[in-house]
Amino acid sequence: xxxxxxxxxxxxxxxxxxxxxxxxxxxxxxxxxxxxxxxxxxxxxxxxxxxxxxxxxxxxxxxxxxxxxxxxxxxxxxxxxxxxxxxxxxxxxxxxxxxxxxxxxxxxxxxxxxxxxxxxxxxxxxxxxxxxxxxxxxxxxxxxxxxxxxxxxxxxxxxxxxxxxxxxxxxxxxxxxxxxxxxxxxxxxxxxxxxxxxxxxxxxxxxxxxxxxxxxxxxxxxxxxxxxxxxxxxxxxxxxxxxxxxxxxxxxxxxxxxxxxxxxxxxxxxxxxxxxxxxxxxxxxxxxxxxxxxxxxxxxxxxxxxxxxxxxxxx
Ligand code: CP
Numbered sequence: 001x002x003x004x005x006x007x008x009x010x011x012x013x014x015x016x017x018x019x020x021x022x023x024x025x026x027x028x029x030x031x032x033x034x035x036x037x038x039x040x041x042x043x044x045x046x047x048x049x050x051x052x053x054x055x056x057x058x059x060x061x062x063x064x065x066x067x068x069x070x071x072x073x074x075x076x077x078x079x080x081x082x083x084x085x086x087x088x089x090x091x092x093x094x095x096x097x098x099x100x101x102x103x104x105x106x107x108x109x110x111x112x113x114x115x116x117x118x119x120x121x122x123x124x125x126x127x128x129x130x131x132x133x134x135x136x137x138x139x140x141x142x143x144x145x146x147x148x149x150x151x152x153x154x155x156x157x158x159x160x161x162x163x164x165x166x167x168x169x170x171x172x173x174x175x176x177x178x179x180x181x182x183x184x185x186x187x188x189x190x191x192x193x194x195x196x197x198x199x200x201x202x203x204x205x206x207x208x209x210x211x212x213x214x215x216x217x218x219x220x221x222x223x224x225x226x227x228x229x230x231x232x233x234x235x236x237x238x239x240x241x242x243x244x245x246x247x248x249x250x251x252x253x254x255x256x257x258x259x260x261x262x263x264x265x266x267x268x269x270x271x272x273x274x275x276x277x278x279x280x281x282x283x284x285x286x287x288x289x290x291x292x293x294x295x296x297x298x299x300x301x302x303x304x305x306x307x308x309x310x311x312x313x314x315x
Contacts, residue, residue, distance in 0.1 A: 020306035034063030040104035053300035101134035113144035115245030153303035167231035173203035176237035202226035206248030
């Protein structure tokens with residue numbers, strides 16, 4: 001593996017999941033691989049899970065991990081090429097990324113979308129500037145359109161907990177008060193379309209994801225119909241792809257309850273977290289037997305460790 005920015009960087013997703021589960025059983029078996037190697041983790045946006053799990057994964061492999069919350073601790077970054085920097089920005093991303101690449105062997109980058117200009121977000125303008133200028137292999141810690149470490153952890157969780165060979169996995173839209181990115185559902189859909197699952201997406205009208213990510217999925221606006229017989233229900237809010245970044249309807253009745261889960265095959269309920277209780281997901285589900293959200297977050301370590309191991313083996 002030369003970089004990890006999407007499922008397309010992975011040769012065999014089943015082999016990667018198997019590798020992650022082996023690392024979960026024996027976390028320190030490859031400490032020699034990371035000796036004298038360093039990963040830099042650069043955040044332009046907040047994080048709890050991605051930051052801590054990737055650091056932990058690096059430590060398990062004997063690597064050093066350095067974190068920079070560049071939005072708060074770095075110089076104000078200029079992202080536009082050709083800018084006359086006579087305003088508030090102090091350092092251009094061309095120098096910042098190139099300098100970071102002098103200090104580390106791998107660079108992790110988190111860069112959320114602005115949700116204003118679809119073309120700019122979907123061309124991954126900011127993330128790709130780090131890829132272009134840092135000169136070392138890059139790991140996505142969530143970009144404008146994808147969150148592959150989360151999706152790998154989700155696939156690991158489904159593989160561990162499934163009771164049938166080809167489980168039914170339903171991605172359901174959930175209500176929110178803020179317009180959120182499409183990165184998590186895009187990425188989850190993209191990975192599920194490559195996995196051995198029966199994959200269904202359900203959302204209210206107006207919340208269709210880009211077809212780039214949902215090619216082999218069944219898509220329905222009928223949530224209850226989608227939930228019937230589900231083995232896993234993945235809950236997530238997202239804003240519209242068209243009109244971009246908008247929220248065409250609040251649909252509070254889409255928040256999952258125990259009663260709605262009665263039609264499922266005793267489904268496990270997943271969410272990437274953070275989750276807004278009683279807005280996106282009810283207390284009764286989060287605190288009840290269906291929820292596997294903490295288990296899922298725990299698997300972020302093994303997802304990151306499997307990816308870092310393959311990157312270390314490639315240099
Ligand atoms: N799920 C996830 O990426 O969590 P953080 O935003 O806290 O890293």
